Amino acid sequence: MAELLSEQEISDALAKLPHWQHKGTTLERTAELGSFPQAIQVVNRVAEIAESVNHHPDIDIRWRKLTFHLSTHSEGGITRKDVDLAEGIDEVIDAL
Numbered sequence: 337m338a339e340l341l342s343e344q345e346i347s348d349a350l351a352k353l354p355h356w357q358h359k360g361t362t363l364e365r366t367a368e369l370g371s372f373p374q375a376i377q378v379v380n381r382v383a384e385i386a387e388s389v390n391h392h393p394d395i396d397i398r399w400r401k402l403t404f405h406l407s408t409h410s411e412g413g414i415t416r417k418d419v420d421l422a423e424g425i426d427e428v429i430d431a432l
């Protein structure tokens with residue numbers, strides 16, 4: 337079971353995740369990709385990570401713009417699982 341992170345722990349984590357923002361019970365990031373197919377490629381790669389860790393993002397897809405919202409629904413807030421997934425999403429995008 338993942339523990340909810342404190343405000344300080346979230347702040348410390350976001351210091352290493354400059355693309356992400358803390359909004360209420362979620363971590364949020366947007367990414368503008370080069371094309372719609374490239375955006376879907378990112379979604380598919382993120383889906384593989386999510387399935388491997390059984391922790392899934394909410395993803396808003398608008399043409400080339402992706403918005404990721406991460407929260408641990410079973411805990412009603414942000415846990416280490418969300419921070420780890422944010423790192424994984426950044427790695428997918430940085431690898432393009």
Ligand SMILES: C[C@H](O)[C@H](O)[C@H]1CNC2=NC(N)=NC(=O)C2=N1
Nearest residue numbers: 390391392393407408409410411
């Ligand atoms: C049964 C299954 O393990 C749970 O529903 C998992 C699936 N993926 C999940 N993803 C997220 N973001 N939060 C959860 O609490 C969660 N729970």
